[in-house]
Structures are given as C-alpha cells and as structure tokens.
Amino acid sequence: MSTIAPPASRRTGGTDVLRELAQVLGAFLLYNVGRMLAAQELGRADAHGQDIVDAERWLRLPAEASVQAWALGHGWLIDLANRYYVSIHFPLTIAVLVWLYRYRRPAYHWAKRALLAATGVALVFHVLVPVTPPRLLSSLGMVDTGHAGGVSIYQAPVLGSMSNEYAAMPSLHVGWALLLAVVLISACRSRWRWLWVLHPLATLFVVVSTANHYWLDGLAGSTLVVAALWLTRARRT
Incomplete structure (x- = not known):
C-alpha cells in the first residue's frame, strides 16, 4: 500500500500558521507574566490613580462613577x-488575526507588528508605573462589577494568578480594539467595514462602566496603538 504525502506547500503553509500563532500567543503569555512579576507598590499605584482622576477633573471629563451609576x-x-470585557478582548483579536492571515496577508503582518510593538511598550509602562484601576481606588467608591457578577478574570484560577491588577494605564483593551478597527477598515472594501468603529467605542464604554479603566487609560492605549500603526505601516509587506 502506498501513501501520498501532502504537497510541500501545504506542509509549509501549516508550519507557517503554527509559527505565527506561537509568536502571538507567546507575546501574550510574556506580557501577562511580565505584569504578574511587576512590583505591586500599592501606595504608588493609588497615588498614580488619583493623579489620573485629578487630571480628568481638570479636563472636565465625565466622572467614571456617573457612567457606572447609569449602567x-x-x-x-x-x-x-462584564461579559464583553472578559470574553471579547483576546478571542476576537486572535480570530481577526487568523482571518487576516488567511485572506489579507499584508494587513496581517501590519497588524501583528503594530500589536507587538504597542503591547511591548505598554508592558514597560505597566511595570514601571503601577496604576490602581477605578474599581480598587477607594476614594471613587465604584463597584467592582465583574467581581460582583462572578465574571471577573481576576477570579479565574489561571488568568487571575497571571494578572497584575495595578496595570490600568494604558488600556490595551481599548488599544487592541482600535487596532482591529483600523486594520479591518483599511483591509476590507465592504461598506459595512465601518461598523468596526463600534468595537473600540463599545470597549471604551465597557472598561469605564465596569471600573476597570479611566478615560485617560483608553486615550493612552489608543495613542500608543495609533503610533505603532503609523510607525509600522511604512514597512507593510
């Protein structure tokens, strides 16, 4: 009985997919381990959180507590x-990257480079500048809605132990959401592609209403991603 080996191109293609997936998953794991190992200096983290609150009040931004009270x-x-926060962020990012790799390869490489660059810079900031999120800053009196609803990632046996809760600034939930929107709008031609704008907007509302981030966290995450997209676009292949 003879066997027919799969074409070399198919074997190579499968290897490429696994390599790309390993790079993204490895970066995500490294990011979370780095956050876990970051020194959690609660005094500094609280002070930085209060500084952000003071800056937002000076800018006359809506109070996060009022948004949460309405929600x-x-x-x-x-x-x-709550469910959007814990269930959409990473799975949707992976799903979009897989789709881009399969159908929009140049856009995939652009998205991957920008994502890795932005995430790396964010990790450095998280380690060096701990920031207490609104839900843990007692002066705000906000509710930890994820914990109250039993859907907090910080309660999960694995993810909870790998997470640094004092890494609010910048928000990669908002940053990654904006990255997906920009890349997909750029890579697709359907008129419906503009609906992707709703993803970062919804994510910003989610992270604020659940008291996981401040407005300025979202702005910082968005600025970081826009810079990463701009810097990596010139080398888009």
Missing part, C-alpha cells in the same frame, strides 16, 4: 459589559 441602573447592560 448599574440597567442590569442587562452592566451584565453585558
């Missing part, structure tokens, strides 16, 4: 926000 008045909305 808490709609039980279904805060439940949806």
Whole structure:
C-alpha cells in the first residue's frame, strides 16, 4: 500500500500558521507574566490613580462613577459589559488575526507588528508605573462589577494568578480594539467595514462602566496603538 504525502506547500503553509500563532500567543503569555512579576507598590499605584482622576477633573471629563451609576441602573447592560470585557478582548483579536492571515496577508503582518510593538511598550509602562484601576481606588467608591457578577478574570484560577491588577494605564483593551478597527477598515472594501468603529467605542464604554479603566487609560492605549500603526505601516509587506 502506498501513501501520498501532502504537497510541500501545504506542509509549509501549516508550519507557517503554527509559527505565527506561537509568536502571538507567546507575546501574550510574556506580557501577562511580565505584569504578574511587576512590583505591586500599592501606595504608588493609588497615588498614580488619583493623579489620573485629578487630571480628568481638570479636563472636565465625565466622572467614571456617573457612567457606572447609569449602567448599574440597567442590569442587562452592566451584565453585558462584564461579559464583553472578559470574553471579547483576546478571542476576537486572535480570530481577526487568523482571518487576516488567511485572506489579507499584508494587513496581517501590519497588524501583528503594530500589536507587538504597542503591547511591548505598554508592558514597560505597566511595570514601571503601577496604576490602581477605578474599581480598587477607594476614594471613587465604584463597584467592582465583574467581581460582583462572578465574571471577573481576576477570579479565574489561571488568568487571575497571571494578572497584575495595578496595570490600568494604558488600556490595551481599548488599544487592541482600535487596532482591529483600523486594520479591518483599511483591509476590507465592504461598506459595512465601518461598523468596526463600534468595537473600540463599545470597549471604551465597557472598561469605564465596569471600573476597570479611566478615560485617560483608553486615550493612552489608543495613542500608543495609533503610533505603532503609523510607525509600522511604512514597512507593510
């Protein structure tokens, strides 16, 4: 009985997919381990969190507590926000990267380079400048909605032990969401592609209403990603 070996191109293609997936997953694992190992100086983290609150008040941004109070008045909305926070961020990012790799290869390489660059810079900031999130800053009196609803990633046996809760600034939830929107709008031609704008907007509302991030965290994450996209676009292949 003879066997027919798969074409070399197919074997190579499978190896390429595994290599690319390993790079992204490895970077994500390194990012979380780095956050876990970061020194959690609670005094400094609280002070930095309060500095952000003071800056937002000076800028006359809406108080995060008022946004959360409105969301808490709609039980279904805060439940949806909790689940969006824990279930959409990483799985959707991986799904989009896989789709881009399969159907929009140049856009995939652009997205991957920008994502790795932005995430690396964010990790350095998280390690050097700990920031207490709104849900843990007692002066704000906000509710930890994820913990209250039983859907917090910090309660999970594995992810919880790998997470640094004092890494609010910048927000990569918002940053990654914006990255996906920009790359997909750029790579696709359908008129429906503009609906991807809703993803970073929804993510910003989610992270604020669940008290995981401040407005300025989202702005910082967005600025970081825009810079990474701009710097890596020139080498897009």
